[in-house]
Amino acid sequence: MSATATSFSVALPIGDRVRAMAFYRDAFGFEPVGEPTEDGVPEPLVFRTGEGALLVLIPRGGFGWVLGEGRELAAPGTSECLLGMSLTTEAEVDALVESVRRAGGAVPAEPEHKPWGYTALCADLDGHVWQLIVRP
Known part of the structure; x- marks a missing residue:
């Protein structure tokens, strides 16, 4: 089941x-x-x-x-997971990266082409990392 x-x-x-x-x-x-x-x-x-x-x-x-x-929270800035968001176009990735910057977030990895797609990493105010990606 x-x-x-x-x-x-x-x-x-x-x-x-x-x-x-x-x-x-x-x-x-x-x-x-x-x-x-x-x-x-x-x-x-x-x-x-x-x-x-x-x-x-x-x-x-x-x-x-x-x-x-008996369970401890990870220290702030420690990444235990990677959140993913699939987008349709490279322009959407670029625009979302700039939106994250304007809102005070960080960009640990700028948008770039990788074998698995056009991708960037963004972090929120608490350090949680999001992978933005357009798959080939």
Whole structure:
């Protein structure tokens, strides 16, 4: 028997909810789901990134609580996973890289042609790395 998921989510630890919401809205164009709370940010902070795909951003303390006792969070700036976003054109990769820069994110690897496609690496304000790619 195989499981059939109705949605898929990726949860990431963050340092600041307001800054993280603004970054993902401004850099990637993601819109948060839910009604804002007193700080102007929905709780939980969730973005719909595609059909059935969600990005959940959880403050570091809460993330540790969700993981449970005996599990440590990676230190800020440590990459334990690489998030991927497939795009249609090289121009989209280039534009998204510039959007990430304007929103305060980092670009550890500039757009370039690799054997697996036209790709770049971008990092959010908490150091989570995204690979932007147009496959050949």
